[in-house]
Amino acid sequence: MQAYASELENHTKSTRNEAEKKKAEYEGVEAELKQLNVKENVYTSSSVADLNAQCDSLIKALDNRQSKYKSELARQEANDNLCKQFAAAAAPISESIVSNKDKITNSQSSLEDQLAFVVQRIGETDAKQLSEVHALSDKLEAAGVRHNPHSHLSAKDVQVQYDQYVDFLARKKKSLEEEIEHKKLRGVTPEQIKEIEAQFRFFDKNKNNKIELKEFKACLYSLGEEKKKDEIKAILDKHGDGTGITLDGFKEFMINSLGDNDTKDEINAGFKLINRGGEVAKLDLMDQVMSSEDIEYLKQNAPQADGGLNYQAWSEAVFSR
Numbered sequence: 001m002q003a004y005a006s007e008l009e010n011h012t013k014s015t016r017n018e019a020e021k022k023k024a025e026y027e028g029v030e031a032e033l034k035q036l037n038v039k040e041n042v043y044t045s046s047s048v049a050d051l052n053a054q055c056d057s058l059i060k061a062l063d064n065r066q067s068k069y070k071s072e073l074a075r076q077e078a079n080d081n082l083c084k085q086f087a088a089a090a091a092p093i094s095e096s097i098v099s100n101k102d103k104i105t106n107s108q109s110s111l112e113d114q115l116a117f118v119v120q121r122i123g124e125t126d127a128k129q130l131s132e133v134h135a136l137s138d139k140l141e142a143a144g145v146r147h148n149p150h151s152h153l154s155a156k157d158v159q160v161q162y163d164q165y166v167d168f169l170a171r172k173k174k175s176l177e178e179e180i181e182h183k184k185l186r187g188v189t190p191e192q193i194k195e196i197e198a199q200f201r202f203f204d205k206n207k208n209n210k211i212e213l214k215e216f217k218a219c220l221y222s223l224g225e226e227k228k229k230d231e232i233k234a235i236l237d238k239h240g241d242g243t244g245i246t247l248d249g250f251k252e253f254m255i256n257s258l259g260d261n262d263t264k265d266e267i268n269a270g271f272k273l274i275n276r277g278g279e280v281a282k283l284d285l286m287d288q289v290m291s292s293e294d295i296e297y298l299k300q301n302a303p304q305a306d307g308g309l310n311y312q313a314w315s316e317a318v319f320s321r
Contacts, residue, residue: 019058115177127162222276
């Protein structure tokens with residue numbers, strides 16, 4: 001519409017000039033007729049006054065058209081500015097959401113760093129930042145604007161995108177927390193944690209919520225671990241207070257022993273714990289902490305012995321390959 005201004009101005013100017021030219025011509029003819037003392041023109045009923053009135057009406061119509069054009073131009077310019085303001089408010093929110101989701105989804109950082117980034121993004125989410133978008137959308141609707149040439153987004157689009165983003169962050173936070181916890185457990189299952197807790201209560205003979213040196217030595221012996229006093233003391237120093245070990249320290253020690261590892265001795269120690277110190281893997285005990293798929297694998301690959309499976313022979317065969 002702004003480009004039409006020049007065309008409209010040229011048309012108005014040429015029309016005015018043409019009207020003035022015609023007016024000069026008929027007024028000139030009217031002057032000649034007066035000199036000739038002609039009182040009546042049998043060829044037309046129009047007078048100079050009539051023609052002047054029509055000419056004035058034409059000029060008024062041109063002025064009215066120009067005024068309406070300026071008013072409509074101002075309205076559309078105001079609406080266009082609203083559209084630009086909406087785009088300027090909506091675009092950063094949408095672009096930030098897309099960028100952050102992409103960073104989170106494709107991140108190669110540590111789980112802890114990823115979680116910190118997600119938590120920071122959650123702290124930045126504030127529905128108030130959408131208030132301007134909705135306010136501008138309401139103004140556009142009130143102005144009758146149905147199409148925004150500066151943005152493909154609507155307030156509803158941004159709101160839906162924002163709500164989905166908040167849900168995405170919450171789910172990602174929970175997922176990362178679970179992964180971090182799983183990593184800390186090094187693959188030890190919840191069932192194995194329960195077994196560790198049961199072992200702790202069993203060896204905590206005096207029920208003071210602490211396995212002391214002698215009790216811990218007996219625990220290690222049940223697992224087939226015969227360690228010297230200074231070795232036991234080193235473990236208690238690392239995972240306890242030097243004189244004993246609490247449940248949390250015991251869990252940490254056992255997770256290090258049972259968790260994902262590659263050594264034959266550690267695997268055997270895990271089986272020994274599951275089977276309460278037994279040298280043979282019993283199906284009923286393994287069924288409490290191991291998946292049916294893993295048990296079935298052992299049944300097919302580990303040699304049978306004394307009503308169970310010889311896990312030591314199996315691990316020996318695996319590590320000899």
